[in-house]
Amino acid sequence: MKMLVTDDNKIARKLLVLLEKRRRHRHSRNSIYYYKVRSRRETFLIVSTNGHLQVFQNSSIYKWTGIDPRKIIEDPNSVIPILNAFNKDNYYNLQNSFTRENITECILAISPDITSLTIMIKELGNLLGKVEYDDGVCKIPLVSLEPRYIFHQLKSPSPITFKDRKLAEAEYLRSYLDAIISFSMTQQLTYTIKRCIKENPEAFDELHDVLKKDLRNRKNLLIPISRVQALILNLVHENTSIVEERNNQIDGNGEYSKLVELSSKENHGSQVVHSILVKVRDDSGNLHRFKVDASNFNSEEDARGFINKVQGMERARIKDLKEENEAVFPPALHEVSSLVEEIASIHGFPTTYTYKILQDLYHDVLISYPNPIEFKVASLQLNHGDLISACKRIEELEDVCREIEDDLEGGQETIQGISARINEQENVILPLRIMTSKDPPFKNRPNHWKVYSEIVKRYVMQFTKPATRKVSRFTLSFKRKLECKAISSSISKEGFLSRFPAPGMQSAGQPNLDVLKSIEIEGFTIDDSNEKITYLTDASLLKKIKETDLGDTVSFLLMIEKLIANNYLQVVNKHLKLTKRGTEIVKFLQYTYDFLGSVDFSKHFVESIKSLEHSTDESDLKRNIAQLKEDLLRNYLEKFDESRERANTYLISKGIQDLDSREPGSHAKSRFETIPETMLFCSCGSPMRTIETKHGRRFLACENRLECGNTAALPNDGKITVLTKTCSICNGHVLKIDDSNRGIYLFCPNCWTQNYRTDDELEIGYCATCVQREYCWTDDDDEDSLNLLWNLRKQHEKAIEICPRCQKWPMMVLEADDNGLSTLACENPFCSYRIDIPTPIARNLTPTTKKCLICPMNAAKFKARNGKEYHVCPNCLHEYYKTHRREIGFCMGCVYHDACFIGRTIPETKKTLKEAVQKNLEQQAVNPE
Secondary structure, three states: OEEEEEOOHHHHHHHHHHHOOOOOEEOOOOOOOEEEEEEOOEEEEEEEOOOOOOEEEEOHHHHOOOOOHHHHHHOOOOEEEEOOOOOHHHHHHHHHHHHHOOOOEEEEEEOOOHHHHHHHHHHHHHHHHHOOOOOOEEEEEOOOOOHHHHHHHHHOOEEOOHHHHHHHHHHHHHHHHHHHHHHHHHHHHHHHHHHHHHHOOOOOHHHHHHHHHHHOOHHHOOOOOOHHHHHHHHHHHHHHHHHHHHHHOEOOOOOEOOHHHHOOEEEEOOEEEEOEEEEEEOOOOOEEEEEEOHHHOOOHHHHHHHHHHHOOOOEEEEEEEEEEEEEEOOOOOOOHHHHHHHHHHHOOOOHHHHHHHHHHHHHOOOEOOOOOOOOEHHHHOOOHHHHHHHHOOOHHHHHHHHHHHHHHHOOOOOHHHHHHHHHOOEOOOOEOOOOOOOOHHHOOOHHHHHHHHHHHHHHHHOOOOOEEEEEEEEEEEOHHHOEEEEEEEEEEEOHHHHOOOOOOOOOOOOOOOOOOOEEEEEEEEEOOOOOOOOOOOHHHHHHHHHHHOOOOHHHHHHHHHHHHHOOOEEEEOOEEEEOHHHHHHHHHHHHOOHHHHOHHHHHHHHHHHHHHHHOOOHHHHHHHHHHHHHHHHHHHHHHHHHHHHHHHHHHHHOOOOOHHHOOOOOOOOOOOEEOOOOOEEOOOOOEEEEEEOOOOOEEEEEOOOOOOOOEEEEOOOOEEEEEEEEEOOOOOEEEEEEEOOOEEEEEOHHHHHHHHHHOOOOOOOOOOOOOOHHHHEOOOOOHHHHHHHHHHHHHHHOOEOOOOOOOOOOEEEEOOOOOOEEEEEEOOOOOOOEEEEEHHHHOOEEEEEEEOOOOOOEEEEEEOOOOOEEEEOHHHHHHHHHHOOOOOOOOOOOOOHHHHOEOOOOHHHHHHHHHHHHHHHHHHHHOOO
């Protein structure tokens, strides 16, 4: 049996549809990502991990007490990988498959990006080592989901190469180091800010103002920060400061008050130079511009000095003229960063939205994978001639495609030659099928068509004629022996530009340039056309990150979305701007831990990890990883120490005590808080710690995470007390939950969790409502506990089937409150559904098997004081008291109550009854008697 493992449920279903011939065979667990199918005399087991199998978690001893990065870094167990942290069902399915099934070959169906590569090679590799699977593992990179391509790959899957492992290990190391930096800096920054606000709120009033919502509950204050988040925030902040400073220097006429602000800087290696435009009037009186060669000036002072010297000169002589024609080829095929930038400029789509559309187009088998690594176009084996012919179906491309076919038939360039040029491109996005806007994939998705059409247009451009540009290089000679090199260019043959105009490449005239000819100079201006400084958009930010080579752009794309969700960034008129919260955090970082958002720090971080590519073998790779981990963490600590000294100086100036002078043992609280320790033990023998999250959820976690990792759920409400009595089923300690809403009840977390996971019927081990005390509890009960158990038994006996929310556990009757209402509470402490009904009704309810037509709850029989009996639905009665609207389910006094509660729900009966009751109510309103 061959196992196909992928990290995407959609891809798993695609593989299933592709391989199955008759009917679908699902695993007994009935999971949507676990299929067994027979195809072409072979049996395939298709499994999807649907995300990470392994993530990094901070050790429990540092999660709520650690604030010193050294403690986290020096302890090898501080940040530990958890194999089954996500998708436990997938993890156990995979584990059981390798141990129970006869797997002869494991094939990794990898989406060719760095995240999938890491999941499938590194994380799945750890699982294979745990189950001692020694057979070969190979891969098929799913650049395309075309059946032909997948079948071809399945015939001869590629082996996992050493280069693949190096890429996966590099990404794994980056995640590990970023996790350490994020854990330590989040704790340190949160601790520092809390201390500043507490000790001197007046000096940090703006910071206090933006965090006051979190400060209402101290344990919820958390300032999440990471290297990537700090870098993005810092880049946006710097750009915003430059734009605002520049805007302040514009006078009332909209002109810049300083000439220096008109200068445009171009990067030539490490040298910054300035461009100057020369305005020339030809013999016909037409005005032309050409650029003074940037290599003339090494600084802004040189550029301004040149302008001052030639100011007022009206003529110059041309020397050393050289003219040549250059071919301008169409722009290369799109990759993710260039495409999202173009879509943002043309259609204004956010980058995350564009990327989501690209993923949809990929799953619809319309384009190749949008964010590939190590991918060449040639591997798809596309028939480019057929694709160009199919493009004629698209109305706006029909004419240009006919021209392309005519040119190819004319023999100017063969389809093979153009295809070879296209096949040389790497990591680009290609159309796989040609559709029109009226075809089903785009019929109701106009935005998908806009993105897809841009991909197709760029593809068609590869087959168009190149443009020709006439370039003239010469020397301008002025009086006083002043000379400078200059360059002039214009488009002489439009080629592809006639069909696909590009900004800045339109055809333009050029003055007649002859050697020794004297030309008239209209004037000199500093060129500001090359780079307009504006507020960053998400697309321009990704472009800047890509140009600086700071990491995977898709990772930054997703982080931008996260920063917007966490209220650090906001989008205003498509521009990224810091919120007030983000601005205050960035300013605080600049005065304290400024290295975190530094481009130099991130660049050194990324380039160091890339150095793993130079490893020659496995032992060399392991040695380099260990050395690199040590070097990068040491560099981080050095930066941290420097910034901490700076932070101390800044905080002391604000009246805050030195960070290092805090009392021993005082620590910053994180979003996790511990309940007083309960002596509970896991089945493996390790103690279990009770943890509460910032959302109020509580659970027990085994301290032995790597070997065991078991957890047990706890009710979110109520005081927890550990009793000396033990459960006779699991021998675990029993908990007493004192809930103000549900009263007091007993609870065995281990038994309940086991019962909940297996989804079985109620068993003795579920002790919150257990009536068989003699089987469940030991006999060493005191009088209070016996009374408690007796009351629980009474509540259970009065229980009304069935809870409308969870539809499994009964509703038990609780005591009346001061408002004269009794409560029916779901016996499942994790459901906590409550129903309020009048106490006289609650005391006289008799359970029945009749069903309510409105909700899934059983009806109850109520005996009134006059001796009459009525059927009532407690849930609908509760809704009536909340909304004061009469519904079918509220059958107190309803003449149709015998018909309302039936054994099964029939929509026709429900409609008839509703009409009848409505008519009866209308008659009562008209005729009160």
